[in-house]
Amino acid sequence: MEEKKMKPAGVEDDDDVESSSTGTNEEEHGVCIKPGQISLKSLLYSEKLPAIKKADRLESARAQMGLVREENQRLKSILSQIVKDYQSLQHQFFEVVQEEEKAEMEPSPNKLLLPHNQENNEEAELLSLTLGLSSSQLRTEGERRNTLMMQSESAKNGNSDMKQELSLGLYDGKIMSRDHESSKDTKEGEILQKWPPSKVLKTVRSDDEQALEQTHLKKARVCVRVRCDASTMEDGCHWRKYGQKIAKANPCPRSYYRCTVSPSCPVKKQVQRCVEDMSVLITTYEGNHNHPLPVSATAMAFATSAATSMIQSHSSTSQQQQQHPSLPSPTSSGPASATSTSGLYGLDFAGDRNPKLPRLYFSNSTSISTCNSHPTITLDLTSSPEFSNHDGYRSSSWFPSLPKLPSTFLSFSSSPPSSSLPSHLDTTTHKSSSGIGPRVLNHGVPPQHQLYLPQLWPVTNTQASHPQSLADKFGAEATKATSSNLSSQSALVAAMTSFVGDRATGFLGDKGKEGGFGLNLKFGDDPATPIELLRPSPQADGISCASSSYMDNPMALGSQHGPKSSIWFPHSSVALSTSKESACASMSPAETKDHLIKFLANSEI
DNA sequence: CGGATTTGACCGGCGC
DNA sequence: GCGCCGGTCAAATCCG
Numbered sequence: 001m002e003e004k005k006m007k008p009a010g011v012e013d014d015d016d017v018e019s020s021s022t023g024t025n026e027e028e029h030g031v032c033i034k035p036g037q038i039s040l041k042s043l044l045y046s047e048k049l050p051a052i053k054k055a056d057r058l059e060s061a062r063a064q065m066g067l068v069r070e071e072n073q074r075l076k077s078i079l080s081q082i083v084k085d086y087q088s089l090q091h092q093f094f095e096v097v098q099e100e101e102k103a104e105m106e107p108s109p110n111k112l113l114l115p116h117n118q119e120n121n122e123e124a125e126l127l128s129l130t131l132g133l134s135s136s137q138l139r140t141e142g143e144r145r146n147t148l149m150m151q152s153e154s155a156k157n158g159n160s161d162m163k164q165e166l167s168l169g170l171y172d173g174k175i176m177s178r179d180h181e182s183s184k185d186t187k188e189g190e191i192l193q194k195w196p197p198s199k200v201l202k203t204v205r206s207d208d209e210q211a212l213e214q215t216h217l218k219k220a221r222v223c224v225r226v227r228c229d230a231s232t233m234e235d236g237c238h239w240r241k242y243g244q245k246i247a248k249a250n251p252c253p254r255s256y257y258r259c260t261v262s263p264s265c266p267v268k269k270q271v272q273r274c275v276e277d278m279s280v281l282i283t284t285y286e287g288n289h290n291h292p293l294p295v296s297a298t299a300m301a302f303a304t305s306a307a308t309s310m311i312q313s314h315s316s317t318s319q320q321q322q323q324h325p326s327l328p329s330p331t332s333s334g335p336a337s338a339t340s341t342s343g344l345y346g347l348d349f350a351g352d353r354n355p356k357l358p359r360l361y362f363s364n365s366t367s368i369s370t371c372n373s374h375p376t377i378t379l380d381l382t383s384s385p386e387f388s389n390h391d392g393y394r395s396s397s398w399f400p401s402l403p404k405l406p407s408t409f410l411s412f413s414s415s416p417p418s419s420s421l422p423s424h425l426d427t428t429t430h431k432s433s434s435g436i437g438p439r440v441l442n443h444g445v446p447p448q449h450q451l452y453l454p455q456l457w458p459v460t461n462t463q464a465s466h467p468q469s470l471a472d473k474f475g476a477e478a479t480k481a482t483s484s485n486l487s488s489q490s491a492l493v494a495a496m497t498s499f500v501g502d503r504a505t506g507f508l509g510d511k512g513k514e515g516g517f518g519l520n521l522k523f524g525d526d527p528a529t530p531i532e533l534l535r536p537s538p539q540a541d542g543i544s545c546a547s548s549s550y551m552d553n554p555m556a557l558g559s560q561h562g563p564k565s566s567i568w569f570p571h572s573s574v575a576l577s578t579s580k581e582s583a584c585a586s587m588s589p590a591e592t593k594d595h596l597i598k599f600l601a602n603s604e605i
Numbered sequence: 606c607g608g609a610t611t612t613g614a615c616c617g618g619c620g621c
Numbered sequence: 622g623c624g625c626c627g628g629t630c631a632a633a634t635c636c637g
Binding site for chain 3 (some may be wrong): 243247248270
């Protein structure tokens with residue numbers, strides 16, 4: 001401050017810029033001052049030249065401005081080069097996807113498992129998990145490709161329309177209908193379907209199926225634990241508080257919120273502080289948005305929607321197994337319809353280069369309990385020392401390359417990451433005090449080892465195209481299985497871009513239940529290489545199915561399951577991983593998310 | 606003044 | 622049937 005007073009008033013702003021440039025975020029904020037300017041300024045400010053006249057200072061300031069302009073030009077050219085590279089990669093990616101689509105046209109053995117009614121009603125029933133574009137816009141292959149190319153084009157043209165059209169959530173054809181799509185849908189002779197998603201279903205499903213699904217749609221929950229001082233976690237959505245209660249197990253009041261983005265939106269959330277750690281905010285989401293979301297809300301919504309889908313997937317899987325008793329059941333025992341699989345998902349957003357960044361590990365050993373009709377996935381974004389200390393897990397053969405480093409634990413689970421977690425986190429486990437819940441959920445795995453991400457998949461109707469059980473997926477039908485995993489990844493990426501984000505190297509480990517297969521994803525440092533996320537790594541642990549499955553990924557243009565089930569994961573969200581780590585290291589999760597969202601909004605992608 | 610929040614009442618599910 | 626409890630409603634209140 002004292003120094004500032006001694007400086008010429010006219011250049012104070014520039015000095016601020018210089019200060020900021022000393023940080024590590026200059027590129028991120030689009031400000032980059034080179035050392036040359038500093039020397040110029042030091043000359044300008046030098047006390048050894050006390051007799052500098054105003055005109056000289058003005059001249060110096062102009063020269064400085066010129067330098068800044070040059071620098072801006074340089075940055076612009078770099079940016080355009082990056083965009084060019086990105087588009088080039090995107091183009092290549094599209095081509096690969098198209099090839100994959102052709103391959104998909106060939107009959108798959110899995111389809112043999114499809115019940116006839118499901119197959120016949122696939123068009124009507126398939127649910128799409130959409131991020132970026134509503135799947136209803138992508139009804140044909142051609143349309144989808146066109147739209148993708150449009151996206152590419154709009155990126156070139158700096159068209160922001162696409163960004164504004166970002167929509168997210170589990171958009172079921174029955175549930176979701178955006179206004180501007182109405183005319184198109186009508187043109188196509190399709191019934192405009194609105195929330196609640198009941199009427200159309202009645203024509204194509206049995207009452208049992210419908211009841212089951214609707215129950216899950218209503219009841220599936222995603223619990224997010226995050227350290228947050230604010231009364232509520234800023235997740236980008238608009239919420240209206242409609243109640244507050246003090247639950248029995250927790251002296252902290254629980255607040256009830258409704259999504260107010262759309263009057264008919266069924267999404268609710270409960271916010272409560274953790275009784276054991278008041279700094280931890282527990283937010284429980286229920287339901288799926290039936291409206292386009294603000295860009296800033298997409299990441300969380302995507303994560304929660306996908307997680308909800310995952311729950312439903314597990315539930316459907318259980319059902320499936322009842323129909324196919326020969327299939328190995330992931331469920332251990334017990335009356336609760338919990339599922340548990342043993343694959344592992346590892347997300348290393350830090351990579352070897354930066355051990356300080358959080359790492360995420362997910363396991364397919366997640367247990368999704370559907371007893372009491374409140375299956376809950378817990379997304380733990382607080383660091384979990386007890387978990388991160390389990391080097392044995394880290395260094396297990398499942399993750400041979402994982403270094404033993406502190407981690408942030410992100411769990412998609414129906415049970416808390418450790419027994420120390422309050423039972424109220426999860427109504428499922430809470431109500432399992434009779435012994436059913438934990439025993440079933442543990443499935444013989446130590447508690448700290450079992451709370452990881454199982455497959456995420458736009459479920460419900462998607463089961464029509466993925467009828468195979470989890471056991472199937474992790475068994476012989478590895479390709480399909482991994483495609484589900486990638487759905488998980490998209491959710492994880494979404495979640496991570498919200499809460500961790502940033503330059504990262506990703507590692508995705510996936511271990512099948514029966515011998516396993518691995519994924520190895522690298523999130524490139526170079527913003528021009530985000531597509532690498534979706535590409536098979538040549539070093540993908542030698543597991544062929546892992547490689548092929550990358551392109552099966554529905555989030556990669558929804559190629560696998562037709563227009564109805566397309567998942568479009570915006571490139572920009574992938575590119576998010578390229579921002580500077582230092583910024584996020586000092587950010588709260590909410591800040592980080594906002595920061596990333598801004599980056600996204602400014603990326604013109 | 607309109608929208609958001611607060612807060613006590615009410616309701617339904619569940620266990621005893 | 623009764624009480625407990627989680628969840629919701631809606632009138633009152635607050636606030637920008």
